[in-house]
Structures are given as structure tokens and as C-alpha cells.
Amino acid sequence: MSEKAPPSFADALSLARLRQGALIGIGCTIILIGVLLAPLPGPGGLPVALVGGAILLRNSPAARRLFVRTKRRYPRMLAPVEKLRLYLRRRRQR
Numbered sequence: 001m002s003e004k005a006p007p008s009f010a011d012a013l014s015l016a017r018l019r020q021g022a023l024i025g026i027g028c029t030i031i032l033i034g035v036l037l038a039p040l041p042g043p044g045g046l047p048v049a050l051v052g053g054a055i056l057l058r059n060s061p062a063a064r065r066l067f068v069r070t071k072r073r074y075p076r077m078l079a080p081v082e083k084l085r086l087y088l089r090r091r092r093q094r
Contacts, residue, residue, distance in 0.1 A: 020059050027056030 034049025056063045071078045 023055055023059040027052045027054075027059065030055060 030052030031049050032052075034045045034047075034052055036045075037048055038045030057067055071082065075082075
């Protein structure tokens with residue numbers, strides 16, 4: 001029987017994995033900044049948090065699964081997000 005060698009350090013931390021981890025960290029940071037901006041006057045907090053959420057959803061499978069589960073459980077709550085997503089998808093296909 002042949003035994004597989006454990007993955008080397010270089011294989012485990014490929015450039016794509018590092019990029020994905022960095023983008024997940026950036027997305028979380030932007031969401032945190034949006035939450036901190038929310039109490040201030042003006043609409044600054046919500047758009048910033050939405051941008052961070054978009055970055056996080058594009059790069060984190062766990063966040064994507066949680067979003068889909070929440071969307072199925074509470075469809076009316078996330079309807080505006082779904083409308084925006086569909087609008088952007090249609091716009092990209094033009």
C-alpha cells in the first residue's frame with residue numbers, strides 16, 4: 001500500500017489560499033467599520049457594511065452557506081438584497 005505524504009507547507013499555503021484569507025479578513029474589517037459608523041449621522045454605516053458583506057460572501061464558503069440558509073428561512077427580510085443581486089447580475093450580462 002502506498003502512503004500519501006503529508007502536504008508540504010508550500011502546498012498548504014498557496015497564493016490563492018493566502019489571497020482568500022486576506023480578502024475574508026478585509027471583508028470582516030469593513031463590516032466592523034460599517035457597524036462602528038452606523039451610530040454616526042448619515043447613511044455611512046450601512047453601505048460600508050454591505051460592501052464588506054459582499055467581499056465576505058464572495059470569498060467565504062461558510063458565510064455563503066449561512067447567507068443562503070438565512071435567505072431561505074427569512075425570504076422577506078433579505079428580499080432587497082436579492083433584488084440588488086439580480087439587478088447587478090442582469091447588468092453584468094449586458
